Amino acid sequence: MSHMKGPQPPPLISFSWFLLSLLPAFNVVLLVVFSGLFFAFPCRWLVQNGEWAVPAITGPLFVLTFFSLISLNFSDPGTLHQGSLKEDPMLVHVVWVNHRAFCLRWCPSCCFHRPPRTHHCPWCNICVEDFDHHCKWVNNCIGHRNFRCFMLLIVSLFLYSSALLVISLVFLTRTSHLPFNLDKAMALVVAVPAAGFLLPLLLLLVSQVLSVSTAERSCKGQCRDLQGYNPFDQGCTRNWYLALCVPLGSPYMSDAVWLQRPVGPKGPPVPAPSPPAVPLHSLSPTLSGEGGALQELPTGSA
Numbered sequence: 001m002s003h004m005k006g007p008q009p010p011p012l013i014s015f016s017w018f019l020l021s022l023l024p025a026f027n028v029v030l031l032v033v034f035s036g037l038f039f040a041f042p043c044r045w046l047v048q049n050g051e052w053a054v055p056a057i058t059g060p061l062f063v064l065t066f067f068s069l070i071s072l073n074f075s076d077p078g079t080l081h082q083g084s085l086k087e088d089p090m091l092v093h094v095v096w097v098n099h100r101a102f103c104l105r106w107c108p109s110c111c112f113h114r115p116p117r118t119h120h121c122p123w124c125n126i127c128v129e130d131f132d133h134h135c136k137w138v139n140n141c142i143g144h145r146n147f148r149c150f151m152l153l154i155v156s157l158f159l160y161s162s163a164l165l166v167i168s169l170v171f172l173t174r175t176s177h178l179p180f181n182l183d184k185a186m187a188l189v190v191a192v193p194a195a196g197f198l199l200p201l202l203l204l205l206v207s208q209v210l211s212v213s214t215a216e217r218s219c220k221g222q223c224r225d226l227q228g229y230n231p232f233d234q235g236c237t238r239n240w241y242l243a244l245c246v247p248l249g250s251p252y253m254s255d256a257v258w259l260q261r262p263v264g265p266k267g268p269p270v271p272a273p274s275p276p277a278v279p280l281h282s283l284s285p286t287l288s289g290e291g292g293a294l295q296e297l298p299t300g301s302a
Contacts (some may be wrong), residue, residue: 020123024073031069034190035062038164041186042171049174054167061160068153069138077143078129080118081112100231117232119219130210133218148244154208158201165194215239246287 019038037053039048046054057289093104093113104113105119110127114120119131121141130144168191213231233239 020136020139023136027137028066028069028073031062031066033179034164034193037186038168038190041183042052042107042168042190045175045183046167046171058160058163058167061156061163065153065156065160068149068156072135072138072146072153073140073150075146077131077141080114080129080147082125098231100229108220111227117217131217131219151208151212151244154201154205158205161194161197161201165191165198168194212243214240215242235294 038058043054055218083228089106089108089111091113095102095104095116097116102116104115106112107114107122107127109125112127114127115129117130118127120127121134123134123136126141127139128143130147130219132142132147132150134141135150140146168187170190171187172184207218210216213236215230234242236267
């Protein structure tokens with residue numbers, strides 16, 4: 001009797017899911033409220049006194065931050081759809097990445113063998129390609145298809161918070177000779193949380209810059225097979241190019257299928273058939289992220 005587990009149905013909407021969805025909504029409201037206080041009070045006073053550069057700088061930063069936050073909330077992180085009931089969990093698949101063989105792990109929830117760096121998110125109940133982490137601030141996974149939007153949000157939010165803090169301090173300095181009023185109170189209300197967000201945002205930005213530069217991921221489970229050698233690392237410049245500039249293209253699983261080699265549960269690997277009329281090395285320019293690191297499958301044994 002087969003012990004293969006069928007695809008799990010999507011989880012029903014629960015009260016806990018509703019609570020998790022409140023945090024992204026609260027973040028959007030918080031951004032709009034503090035921005036409104038800034039533009040209505042200290043920014044208005046500075047504009048009335050000839051400082052037109054203030055809205056010219058903070059306005060585009062607010063639009064960029066708001067747009068990236070909303071986009072990240074509803075973006076597709078790189079979901080790999082559920083497999084077929086015909087898939088055999090005992091069958092072993094091997095994929096080569098930069099001359100390094102990876103044994104693909106079976107996902108009992110989605111019923112397919114996960115490609116390298118694909119992880120099943122317990123919060124979303126999906127397998128995400130090139131999984132980095134699940135961000136509770138936006139209630140969404142960060143993966144292959146929305147990592148660029150995530151980086152854009154971090155950079156724009158850091159610059160916007162820095163601008164709010166600096167301009168609020170400039171306003172308080174220029175009005176130090178005036179009595180305390182509502183404009184000063186609102187400037188303090190904006191400056192305090194902006195200063196509080198700067199250090200966490202800076203640490204997050206530095207960690208993501210290091211992660212992209214070394215082609216690593218925040219998810220600790222993605223590094224358990226590397227053993228000190230990262231085959232996805234192609235140098236700092238090439239890593240940034242693959243992460244931010246290469247077209248996303250089609251899902252990684254469909255392009256990597258020819259690089260898989262089924263073997264028995266305990267037997268030696270059996271070479272997979274070559275794709276008709278298409279050399280494997282010709283596929284690499286069309287892949288992005290970790291797919292760009294895939295090399296030609298050796299014709300000999302593993």
